[in-house]
Amino acid sequence: MNLAPRLNVAMHGPAEARPIVFVHGFGCGQLMWRHVAPAFAEDHRVVLLDLPGAGDSDLSLYRPERYTGLEAYRDDLVALLEELDLTDAVFVGHSVSAMIGVLVANAAPGRVGALVLVAPSARYLDDEGYLGGFSERDIEELLGLMERNHLGWQDPLAGLVAGAAPAEVKLELEDSFCRTRPDIAAQFAAVTFRGDNRADLVDVRVPTLIVQSSDDAVAPMSAGAFIRDQIPDSIFTVIETHGHCPHLSAPVETVAALREFLDRR
Amino acid sequence: MEPAHGTADPFERAPCGYVVTDGEGVIVRANAEFLRMVEVTAAEIVSVRTLASFVSVAGRILLETHLFPMLEHSRVIREIDLDLVTAGGRRVPVLFNAGLASPGGDRSVLAVFVEARDRHRYEEDLRHAKRTADHAREEAAALAETLQQTLIPPAPPHIPGLDIAAAYRPAGAGREVGGDFYDVFQVSASAWIVALGDVSGKGVSAATVTSLVRYTVRSFAIDHPDPADLLGRVDAVLSANDTRHYCTLVVARLERHGDGWELALSLAGQPAALLRSSGGEVSELGVFGTPVGLVEHPRFTTVRHRLRAGSSVTLFTDGVTEGRGADGMYGDERLHDLVRDLPADVQAVTDGIARAVLEFQNGDASDDIAIVTFAPQP
Numbered sequence: 001m002n003l004a005p006r007l008n009v010a011m012h013g014p015a016e017a018r019p020i021v022f023v024h025g026f027g028c029g030q031l032m033w034r035h036v037a038p039a040f041a042e043d044h045r046v047v048l049l050d051l052p053g054a055g056d057s058d059l060s061l062y063r064p065e066r067y068t069g070l071e072a073y074r075d076d077l078v079a080l081l082e083e084l085d086l087t088d089a090v091f092v093g094h095s096v097s098a099m100i101g102v103l104v105a106n107a108a109p110g111r112v113g114a115l116v117l118v119a120p121s122a123r124y125l126d127d128e129g130y131l132g133g134f135s136e137r138d139i140e141e142l143l144g145l146m147e148r149n150h151l152g153w154q155d156p157l158a159g160l161v162a163g164a165a166p167a168e169v170k171l172e173l174e175d176s177f178c179r180t181r182p183d184i185a186a187q188f189a190a191v192t193f194r195g196d197n198r199a200d201l202v203d204v205r206v207p208t209l210i211v212q213s214s215d216d217a218v219a220p221m222s223a224g225a226f227i228r229d230q231i232p233d234s235i236f237t238v239i240e241t242h243g244h245c246p247h248l249s250a251p252v253e254t255v256a257a258l259r260e261f262l263d264r265r
Numbered sequence: 266m267e268p269a270h271g272t273a274d275p276f277e278r279a280p281c282g283y284v285v286t287d288g289e290g291v292i293v294r295a296n297a298e299f300l301r302m303v304e305v306t307a308a309e310i311v312s313v314r315t316l317a318s319f320v321s322v323a324g325r326i327l328l329e330t331h332l333f334p335m336l337e338h339s340r341v342i343r344e345i346d347l348d349l350v351t352a353g354g355r356r357v358p359v360l361f362n363a364g365l366a367s368p369g370g371d372r373s374v375l376a377v378f379v380e381a382r383d384r385h386r387y388e389e390d391l392r393h394a395k396r397t398a399d400h401a402r403e404e405a406a407a408l409a410e411t412l413q414q415t416l417i418p419p420a421p422p423h424i425p426g427l428d429i430a431a432a433y434r435p436a437g438a439g440r441e442v443g444g445d446f447y448d449v450f451q452v453s454a455s456a457w458i459v460a461l462g463d464v465s466g467k468g469v470s471a472a473t474v475t476s477l478v479r480y481t482v483r484s485f486a487i488d489h490p491d492p493a494d495l496l497g498r499v500d501a502v503l504s505a506n507d508t509r510h511y512c513t514l515v516v517a518r519l520e521r522h523g524d525g526w527e528l529a530l531s532l533a534g535q536p537a538a539l540l541r542s543s544g545g546e547v548s549e550l551g552v553f554g555t556p557v558g559l560v561e562h563p564r565f566t567t568v569r570h571r572l573r574a575g576s577s578v579t580l581f582t583d584g585v586t587e588g589r590g591a592d593g594m595y596g597d598e599r600l601h602d603l604v605r606d607l608p609a610d611v612q613a614v615t616d617g618i619a620r621a622v623l624e625f626q627n628g629d630a631s632d633d634i635a636i637v638t639f640a641p642q643p
Contacts, residue, residue, distance in 0.1 A: 027330035031338065095330070134322060141323035147392065148346040151331060178335045193326075217317060217325045242289045242315060244329035248337050249289075249372070 003080045006058035008050040013041040018113075019086040021047040023077070025095025025119075026192045027185075028178040029055020032094065035251035040258070047084070051097070052076055053184040062184055070096070070195055074103040081111040088113035090262065094247065095119055095219065096192040099200070106203045115208040116258060119216055119244050121223035122198040122230070130198075131222040139193045143186055150182050201230035208234040209261040211246060211254060218244040235261060282359070282378030288371055290315040290333075299378060302359070304351040316376060321348045321356070332363075337372065340365045346385070349378065358385035416475050421449040421637070424457055426521060429639040430611040432619040436584070436630050445582045445635035446475050450483060455521040458486045461580045461637050462514035462535070465556075474510040478503065478557070482516065492516040492531035493565035496557060500533070500565075503558030511559035515551070515580050519572075519639070526572040526641045531565050533557045536583055536597075539604055541614070543575025547601045550578065577611060577640035579604065584632035585618060590625040599625075611638040 003009075010030065020040050022033040030048040037046050051073060053062040066072050077100065081089065091112045093101035098120030105112040124132045125139070180188070208231050212224035221238075228236040237257045241250040276283055282299030286292055292310050300307060303319050317325050324347045336342050341364040349357040363376040413435065421429045431447055447461040460482050464475045481502045482495065489495040495516055503512060513534030520527045530538060534556030537549035552566035572578065581600075588595040600618070607617040615638045623630055 025330070028334050032334060134326075138322040138326075141321060142326050145323050145327050145347070148388070149327065151335070177338045178331050215315075216329075217322075218329050242291070243317075243333060245334060248334060 003076065003083050004049075006061050007052065007076070007080060008056045008058075009080070009084075010048045012038075012046040012048075013044050015045060017043055017045045019047055019084075019089040020044040021049070021081075021086070021089050021091050023049065023091070023093045023097040023100065024051065024054065025093070025097045026188055027095075027180075029057075031055070031177055032245065033092075033247060036247045036254055036258075039255045044090070045086075047086070047089075049080070053188060054180055059181060059184070064183070064187055067187060067191065069191060070100050070103055070197065073097075073100045074107055077104045078108045078111065081108060087111055090114045090116060092116040092118065092258070093120075095121075095244065096188075096195070099195065099197040102197060102200050102204055105206050106200060109205065112206055114206050114262070115204065116211065116261065117208065117227065118211045118247060118254070119213055119219045119224075120210060120227055121219040122201060122227055123196045123223075124193045124218075125196075127196075130226065131220065133217065133220045133223065134193065139190070142189055142193065146182065146186050146189060151179055198226070198230070201227055202232075204231045204234075207261075207264075209257065210234055210236045211257055212236060212238045213243060213246045213249075214238050214240045215242045216244050235264075237261075279377075282380075284316055284376045284378070285366065286316050286374045286376070288373050290317055290374070292316055293373070302351070302357050302378065302380060303349055304353055304355075309352075316374070319349050321350050324348055336363055336365065336374065340368075346381070346388075358382055360384075412469075412472055416446045416472065416479070422451075424449075424451075424519075426524075426642050427457070427519065427526065427639055428611045428642055429459070429637065430615040431637045432615045432634070433636075434584075434619055434623065434630055434634040436633050444471065444475075444633035445584065446479060447580075447635050447637050448479055448482065449637070450486070452486050452490075452518070453520075456490070457519045458482070459517040459519065459580065459637055459639060460514065461582065461635055462512050462533075463582045463584070463633070463635070464512045465510050470508065471510050474503070474506075474508050474512065477506065478512050478514065482514075486516075486518075490518060490529075491567050492518050492529050493554075493567040496531050496533045496554065496565040497563065500555075500557040500563045506558070508558070511556045513556045513583070517578070517580065517639075525574075528570045528572055528578065529567050530570070530578075531567045533563075533565055534559070536581065536586060539579040539581070539601070540570070541577045541579070541604055541609070543573060543609075545605050545609070547605045572641045574641055574643050575609065577609065577614060577638055579614060579618070579636065579638040581618065581637075582633065582635045584630065584634040585622050585636065587632060588622045588626045588634070589631055590627065592625075595622055595625050609640075611640050614638045 022037050024030055024032045029050040040046050050057040087110055089112055091101040098117035101115050105115050124134045126132050210224055210228055228234050239246045239250050239253045243249050247254045277296050279296055282302050283296040284292055284299050285294040292314055317328050332342055343362045345361045347361055349359050358381050359378040360381045361378045363374050366373040366375050421431050445463045449459050451457050464471045481499050485495055485498040515532050515535040518529045530551050532551040532554045537551040540548050540550045551568055554565040555563045586595055586597055603621050607614050615636050618636050
């Protein structure tokens with residue numbers, strides 16, 4: 001099976017350069033990296049992709065009974081790294097994909113040579129002696145909110161049946177940023193926010209950069225600091241910005257943090 | 266100076282909550298309606314609170330992971346259904362639109378909120394009704410499947426001296442009950458009945474008729490060894506029953522004599538049975554009869570045949586011959602040719618027919634298919 005086209009993989013930059021793989025988190029797709037990824041295309045092999053079920057990935061690839069945990073995403077990404085034959089790659093994961101990156105690095109040590117965790121959290125729910133920032137009730141409410149907001153999603157087949165002209169369909173697709181099939185988005189939310197990857201952190205053996213937003217309600221400072229304390233020799237960089245997406249709200253600072261980390265080695 | 270009447274600050278007097286934030290999401294201006302909605306004063310929030318901080322925890326996740334990225338990309342988001350949280354912790358359901366304030370690099374945001382309490386309640390009712398309907402549909406589908414399973418015996422019983430195989434394929438997605446059935450049961454120390462039929466129509470009422478026909482056949486079979494007599498009894502019961510469904514049926518009685526089998530067979534609206542000789546020739550067995558429960562003067566005829574070693578008999582419902590593919594109906598001729606060429610084994614014949622008919626219809630059967638094949642053991 002050819003994964004790359006089904007995960008909408010796009011590659012830029014010199015083929016022989018060190019690979020840097022950008023993986024978006026919960027919500028939206030590879031377009032989230034549009035202010036950051038181009039800065040690395042000169043001296044890296046930039047790899048962008050949409051996770052199964054997200055962005056413009058092949059939705060027929062998504063089977064709900066398979067994607068019940070991050071392990072399925074890990075297995076897909078390990079398979080993709082093998083298919084593209086990437087070694088010593090820099091894995092840049094945002095949000096939940098930071099934890100997917102940890103799992104991929106632990107499962108395929110030769111393939112991943114460095115980890116960049118952007119706004120990571122190893123567990124979103126509060127626990128004894130651990131502040132994740134969320135309660136189970138918040139997660140229930142999130143799933144309810146997502147049911148109330150389909151964010152413009154409509155079954156593309158419904159449009160075709162209604163006889164929409166091809167031009168209209170194309171327009172729909174061009175404006176599809178962040179649209180996800182509601183049932184897939186709900187399952188991904190549940191997998192993301194109910195996961196617990198705290199135990200996986202101590203196994204990380206590759207150089208790791210944690211990019212923490214100074215005011216992030218989704219991945220609070222306590223979540224980033226926990227990861228810093230668990231991953232030996234990790235670098236913890238705080239970017240002064242509001243929100244969960246420093247690669248959108250502070251792209252220049254984010255690029256600078258990545259550059260400094262990569263130049264260190 | 267007080268502005269003239271009618272041109273008084275439209276921002277301040279707008280009949281909706283109106284908020285402006287700086288590029289970092291911190292509120293720089295909020296109008297009276299917004300302050301009323303969230304029960305605060307301007308002094309408490311301007312330059313202090315972010316817009317996101319007035320949204321529930323869950324709402325903040327949606328904002329941070331979906332809405333702000335969409336806003337940043339598309340410059341505008343519309344019709345977002347969220348809860349604001351007041352200073353006192355009360356929820357205010359709102360619909361909210363937002364746009365980037367300037368086309369340049371500045372990411373400051375204009376946001377408009379409309380309270381949507383009634384609409385929200387109404388939509389909550391709709392969502393609840395939809396969930397209930399979805400649940401009921403799943404239950405009904407599961408029930409249909411279970412019911413269908415109870416109408417079809419899982420596998421024919423073991424009959425000493427006789428090989429027997431059966432197949433059943435529901436039409437389409439197989440979510441609808443009714444339709445075809447078969448039954449194999451013993452009526453004396455040396456005799457067995459094979460019945461196969463097709464009730465007209467679909468759904469629950471058809472399923473109850475299927476059940477009625479099956480148990481009527483069973484209860485009359487012992488006292489009516491002649492299949493045509495038996496069909497007459499079933500016809501009387503079904504005609505007396507207040508149902509619009511009728512049934513096509515074939516009843517075969519198999520009686521063991523020494524080391525051979527005597528077959529007595531009667532048709533009620535069913536296609537003739539196929540007899541395949543030990544040499545492979547295929548012929549039809551049975552005399553046309555009326556369906557049970559349909560006409561005032563039914564007519565059933567019993568034919569008798571001594572089954573020879575190496576021969577086999579196949580009963581099938583019209584879903585086999587009337588299956589529609591690109592080349593029209595499957596038809597008798599194709600079926601005869603197929604049975605002649607299949608290996609002489611009851612399982613191979615039964616499965617071979619089911620597979621060929623499904624393939625002919627590209628895997629999507631337009632009607633149920635039921636097939637039973639039996640043959641004396643050598």
